[in-house]
Amino acid sequence: MSPPVREYLDGEVGCALEVVTTLAPRLIASVRDARVGRAVADWVAARTATSFDVDLIDLAEVDLPEDRLLQPGGGVPTPITDRIADAHGYLVVTPEYNHSFPASLKRAIDWHCGEWMFKAATVVSYGAQGGGLATEHLRGVFAELHVVTTRRGLGLRAPWTHLQEGVFAPPEGTCEVLDGALVELGWWTRALRRARAEHPLPR
Numbered sequence: 001m002s003p004p005v006r007e008y009l010d011g012e013v014g015c016a017l018e019v020v021t022t023l024a025p026r027l028i029a030s031v032r033d034a035r036v037g038r039a040v041a042d043w044v045a046a047r048t049a050t051s052f053d054v055d056l057i058d059l060a061e062v063d064l065p066e067d068r069l070l071q072p073g074g075g076v077p078t079p080i081t082d083r084i085a086d087a088h089g090y091l092v093v094t095p096e097y098n099h100s101f102p103a104s105l106k107r108a109i110d111w112h113c114g115e116w117m118f119k120a121a122t123v124v125s126y127g128a129q130g131g132g133l134a135t136e137h138l139r140g141v142f143a144e145l146h147v148v149t150t151r152r153g154l155g156l157r158a159p160w161t162h163l164q165e166g167v168f169a170p171p172e173g174t175c176e177v178l179d180g181a182l183v184e185l186g187w188w189t190r191a192l193r194r195a196r197a198e199h200p201l202p203r
Helices: 037-048 081-086 103-110 132-144 174-198
Strands: 004-013 024-030 053-058 089-095 120-127 154-157
Touching: 024 037, 024 103, 037 053, 037 089, 037 120, 037 174, 053 081, 089 132, 089 174, 103 132, 120 132, 120 174, 154 174
Parallel strands: 004 024, 004 053, 004 089, 024 053, 024 089, 089 120, 120 154
Antiparallel strands: none
């Protein structure tokens, strides 16, 4: 069985993120009261359950320290420090807000710089036009932490129009796109895990 995957919730204060091989979190970045991110993240988790162990991190349920305590490279341990550190890859589910990703996700990144490093991430974005700008902004931020974002990802256009009793019902072809991205995530996760063990890069 493949290693666990952690999830990060969508950018509405809960972005979702999942990793392939060993532990991978699904992260929900969106933290708004009214959000579609959790439904999307739950669908992503169900889609990957047969291949990965999933750990869901909902940023709406995480209390990070005050930013005045933040220092270069991170800060004091947080409730999710170990969960991010233990993951070998990530699957981030995030909305696009004002042509970028949510502040909640940026804070989660800034507070855990070392824990993210030298791993792989796939982004599932969503928004009125698919959330592509959130993904592109994340690529630059993750690059600073030596995180490889997969070329393939998934952008969901107006996913709130595909909810059936609160459950996300993906449009035709969506599952295939996600599956292709996860194959790439799995490849990078395995490659980087081996590289970290055999050829660690001095920080």
